[in-house]
Amino acid sequence: MGEHDTPVLDPDEIREMLDKNPFEKISNIVFHMMEDAILSYRLRPLEKLNVTKIASSLHISVTPVREAIEQLRQKGLVTVEQKGDGKYCNYYVFDMSENDIEDLFQVRKAIESSSAYLCAQRNWRVDIGELGRLAEQFQKGLRDLVDGHPSNSGVKTMELDRGFHNILVRDSGNPHFLEMYESLGKLLDYLSLRTNEFLAVERDEDKLMLLGSQHIAIYKAVKNGYPQLASDAMNEHIDFCSNCCLRNRNLVSKR
Secondary structure: OOEOOOOOOOHHHHHHHHHHOOOOOHHHHHHHHHHHHHHOOOOOOOOEEOHHHHHHHHOOOHHHHHHHHHHHHHHOOEEEEEEOOOOEEEEEEOOOOHHHHHHHHHHHHHHHHHHHHHHHHOHHHOOHHHHHHHHHHHHHHHHHHHHOOOOOOOHHHHHHHHHHHHHHHHOOOOHHHHHHHHHOHHHHHHHHHHHHHHHHHHOOHHHHHHHHHHHHHHHHHHHOOOHHHHHHHHHHHHHHHHHHHHHHOOOHHHO
C-alpha cells in the first residue's frame, strides 16, 4: 500500500493544543493526532508513513514526528522495516494480526454477552427506543454498503454499530464492564471499521443482511425481557463477526 497523499493531520490542531498548554511537547501532540488518525482509519493499515512529508504538512521539524512515530511503534500502532545496513527505516501503519482480532473478540464476547443478559433481565433501565433505532439504522447502513452508496464509507455504519453495543454495556448496570469496555474504546471502533470493510469487500449480500438482523434479534430479546436469548444472540453475533474478520482480513490488501 502506498503513501498517503491526502492530508489527514491538521496543523491547526497543534496550535490549538499549544494555546491550551504552551508547555506540551509537540511530539506528544503529534503522537495523539496520529494515534487518532490510525484508529479512526484516516491513516489506513499498511500505509507508509513519510516522516518528511508529515513534518512538512504540519509545519514542524522532523524530530517531533520521529519521536511521535517511535511512541506509536512502542504502542504497536506502527511497524518498522529496516533498510540496507539498518541506518534507515520505513514506517508503516499497523494491521491487526489474527491473534489481535481473536483476543479483542474474546474480550467483547465476555463483556457484551453478559451485558445483553443483564439488560434483558432489567430492561426497564435500558434506552429501548434508542437501541431499536440504532439496530434499524445499522441494518439500513449495511444495505447502503451492499448498494455501494457513496455517503457510506463504513464510518457511518461503524458509528451505528458501536452506538448499539455501547448502550448495552452502559445500561447493563455493571460499572466494571463499562470501565473495561471504555478503556478499549478506540480499538473496538477500529475493529468495527475493519469488520465492516471486510464484509463490504466480500460483497456477500446475505452475510451483510444477516449481520443487520443479528442486531435486531438482540434488540428484540432485550425489549421482550429474555435474558438467555439476548446473551445467546450476542454470542452468535460476535462469533459471526470474528469469523468474518479472520476469513477476509487479507482481501483488502489484495485489492
